[in-house]
Amino acid sequence: DAGVIQSPRHEVTEMGQEVTLRCKPISGHDYLFWYRQTMMRGLELLIYFNNNVPIDDSGMPEDRFSAKMPNASFSTLKIQPSEPRDSAVYFCASSLGTGGAGYTFGSGTRLTVV
């Protein structure tokens, strides 16, 4: 398996633009997680899905953020409109169950909003 695949690897956008981050989880994994990492706040959970259904979105910062998982092999995280404070590395991870030994992270998307 190729692991968790995220795209794009890097994204630079202007404030106010829409940004879409993509994730393909490992086949067979039933959980998918979106995390955001900054120097100030570390790695924060944004939202996670179980069998394509959102379970906990309490970490989503505000209405500008939305996430979807239309099928077991694809998820998106959208920011509209983007702001400079959204600049961070966004990681997607997948696992079989919520046990922490089985999380596989993607390489992340480094987002810069100018």
Place this chain on the structure above:
Amino acid sequence: RKEVEQDPGPFNVPEGATVAFNCTYSNSASQSFFWYRQDCRKEPKLLMSVYSSGNEDGRFTAQLNRASQYISLLIRDSKLSDSATYLCVVNQAGTALIFGKGTTLSVSS
């Protein structure tokens, strides 16, 4: 108060040194505990799980004190390749992992 707290470091040690990292967690309902390793500009990867009885994996020893809500990681005979950020991670049943901000280790020759 953050759920998982770690000393950010950096810890700067010479090769061959022994170094210990500590972590505290605030939620007594936490059930699973881990150390993840993150190299610069890379994704986090599982280093080891932490069990109540303590566990060892080569040069790495992890310990858990549930009463004090405290987790530790000991690295013996440090190598240059151990330079990374070490993330303390906790988990409650059926929920997502909660990460500490990490402790940075730099091993020099």
